[in-house]
Amino acid sequence: MSNPPPYSVGFSQPGYPPAQNYPPAQDFYPGAQGYAPPPHGQYPPPQGQYPPAQGQYPYPQGQYPPPQGQYPSPQGQYPPPQGQYAPPQGQYPPPQGYNPQPIISSQPQNYPHPGMGGERPDGWMGVPGGVPVNCPPGLEYLANIDQLFIHQKVELLEALTGFETANKFTVKNSLGQKVYYAVEDSGCCGRNCCGPIRPFDMKILDNYKNQVMELSRPLACQSCCFPCCLQTMDVFAPPGNLVGRIEQEWSILTPTFAIKNAAGDTVLKLEGPMCRFQLCGDVSFKVLSRDGSEVVGKISKQWAGLLREMFTDADYFGITFPMDLDVRMKAVMLGACFLIDYMFFEKMGQAENDTFGML
Numbered sequence: 001m002s003n004p005p006p007y008s009v010g011f012s013q014p015g016y017p018p019a020q021n022y023p024p025a026q027d028f029y030p031g032a033q034g035y036a037p038p039p040h041g042q043y044p045p046p047q048g049q050y051p052p053a054q055g056q057y058p059y060p061q062g063q064y065p066p067p068q069g070q071y072p073s074p075q076g077q078y079p080p081p082q083g084q085y086a087p088p089q090g091q092y093p094p095p096q097g098y099n100p101q102p103i104i105s106s107q108p109q110n111y112p113h114p115g116m117g118g119e120r121p122d123g124w125m126g127v128p129g130g131v132p133v134n135c136p137p138g139l140e141y142l143a144n145i146d147q148l149f150i151h152q153k154v155e156l157l158e159a160l161t162g163f164e165t166a167n168k169f170t171v172k173n174s175l176g177q178k179v180y181y182a183v184e185d186s187g188c189c190g191r192n193c194c195g196p197i198r199p200f201d202m203k204i205l206d207n208y209k210n211q212v213m214e215l216s217r218p219l220a221c222q223s224c225c226f227p228c229c230l231q232t233m234d235v236f237a238p239p240g241n242l243v244g245r246i247e248q249e250w251s252i253l254t255p256t257f258a259i260k261n262a263a264g265d266t267v268l269k270l271e272g273p274m275c276r277f278q279l280c281g282d283v284s285f286k287v288l289s290r291d292g293s294e295v296v297g298k299i300s301k302q303w304a305g306l307l308r309e310m311f312t313d314a315d316y317f318g319i320t321f322p323m324d325l326d327v328r329m330k331a332v333m334l335g336a337c338f339l340i341d342y343m344f345f346e347k348m349g350q351a352e353n354d355t356f357g358m359l
Contacts, residue, residue: 045134109278124207125177127320132327136237140213146323150182150337152314164191171204171334180212181205182338188217195348197222202338215335216241222321222343223357224252231343235335237328244272244332246339251358255285255344259332264288267329270299276344281357285340287321297321299337301345315345 131140153168171180186200201214214236220229230248237243242262249256257270269292272285287297299310302316317337 022240026299034284077206123178124241125175125178125179135327136212136241136243138206138210139178139237139331141206142327142330144323145173145179146321146325148172148179148314148334148337149174150317150319150334150341152316152341154314164195166191166295169338177206180334181207194219196342196344196346198342200342204334211236212237212333213331215338217342222358223250224250233335233339235332237331244335246332246336253358255340255358259329259336259337261328262333268296268333270340271345272340278299287315297333299333299340301341315341318342 030139050226051313057254074290098319106322108266125141128140128144130142130143135143149172151172153170155165155167158165166184166186170178171182175221182192182202182204184200184202186198190200197219199219200217202217203211204213204215207213216234216236218232222231227250230250231246233246234242234250235244244262244267245260245264247258247260253274255270258266259268259270261264267290269288269290271288271292272283273283277284281303283301285299286295288294288301289296297320299320300318302318304314304316317340319333319337321333325333
């Protein structure tokens, strides 16, 4: 009969005393009651740390408990930074360097940009909205207005010496906003030799200094004694594109004009007074319908003051026309105002040009 198999190291046969290598090795401990022994290769926590209190979770590996001397904040709130107080509930402190702005209590002004109206800070009219179809560029400013004012700039050299200089004008709407700026383009000899009947081109610019219109007046007579060569003016918008024409009609007593479109059809008529000498009052030219039966507007030479009227030829004019009038015809009406100014109210030196009738 063979001997029984040997037993494992550290265990003894039943009923025999333990083997010599008992107790077990130092790295082998039986687990506590209810817990498994720690796996091989792990070590107990470092000195100075304690297991979490009952009911709390241990801190994740790599994180540390809060430093000593600070207390946990109330549940749902965060502690304020040192030296600062927590803001009231629902408010946040402004960042460093922040300057609070005043509260806006009204809507800002509607300054112009394409598609919008309003007034620019420099006094110019903004580009209006609702531009008519096929409107020539630059004439959209005339779409929603029925009144214009033309102010001629005072030239000091002309006022002091009588030497005729090129005229300059500002065109404004009924609110006083600048719409156009007009500059005469003519020769020095023509201005000082031909006087009121001189030929010229008038360049009309918008608020961006773009030329949107051009008025062309040839050299011609205006007396009824020369019916074959009366005054005319062509209106181009933009330059090179004819939109209308003003033609003087032969008359003995009262000045009359025909306002025509680009096709040569009469759209409106102008009729002035027989006496155009003014004394503290306005001189008006009536704007009539095509058949002359209805007054639809007027062009008025306005009284500008005694000193201005006596020593300069810087005149004030006003134009009214129907709101629904085509913008091209409104541009032609503006040209008619300049033609009337040169024909009847432009001085030759310091001599007045106001006359009786059309002689």
